[in-house]
Amino acid sequence: MDIIVCVKQVPGTTQVDIDPDTGVMRRDSASTKLNPYDLFAIEAALALVRETGGSVRTLTMGPPQARAALLETVWMGADSGVLVSDRRLGGADVLATARALAQAARAMGRYDLILCGKQTTDGDTAQVGAELAELLGIPHAGNVLSVAPGEGFVDARVSLDDRDELQRLPLPCLVCVDKNINTPRLPSYFRKKALAADPVTVLTLDDFPDRDERRYGLSGSPTQVERTFSPERAEHRAMLSGDPEEAAGQLADLLLAGKFVREV
Secondary structure, eight states: OEEEEEOOEEESSSOOOBOTTTOOBOGGGSOEEEOHHHHHHHHHHHHHHHHHOOEEEEEEESSGGGHHHHHHHHHHTOSEEEEEOOGGGTTOOHHHHHHHHHHHHHHHOOOSEEEEESOOTTTOOOOHHHHHHHHHTOOEEEEEEEEEEOSSEEEEEEEOSSOEEEEEEESSEEEEEOTTSSOOOOOOHHHHHHOOSOOEEEEOGGGSSOOOGGGSTTTTOSOOOOOOOOOOOOOOOOOOOSSHHHHHHHHHHHHHHTTSSOOO
């Protein structure tokens, strides 16, 4: 089974820099890490290939420094990585991102399964995986708790609101895995030291089957950020003392004074 795992490099801190003109995060100015949900997808892919044979390639879109996230996936066990990096793709919303990833997947050639993490910790939209599948014209499942291979299909156990459901998806297909589907392994120092060649291939817009710039980046994004702001931080604190009855009285006085509640 040949698997593509979509990953993303996300900010490693809540203190991020936002472009005041576009409302887009400046990803080259923040400390970064591999999106935690993607670690579960990588481990699921490695487990499937261990059982069925095949290969695991990872795919991401981002600035040149996103190569570090792909190298981490190779140190975990992936065979290689593909970085989609082009300034013409910058500022993409979820749809423009899915378009670029779909074009990259087509450029990468044959695959049986695409795995994604449930969501990313910077956007939290959980939309790119489903949109990617729709653009590729393949079936997909989300909130997946386990994946089992079959002859020409995979069985995905999907978490619904009130129950779990077993869904059988014909290959090729896309699966978005939930957290706790497994325990991701750590990157291997020995794999890192054993790399004889660069395992990361870089693709640009010029490598896509569809090179229409209007479909990508800011120009291809139907959603735009209207305004960004930092939440207000209240520095005032009050310490309550005494027994529970006295503390409750003090708390009531504070709530009344702040007009959070009113007397009845």
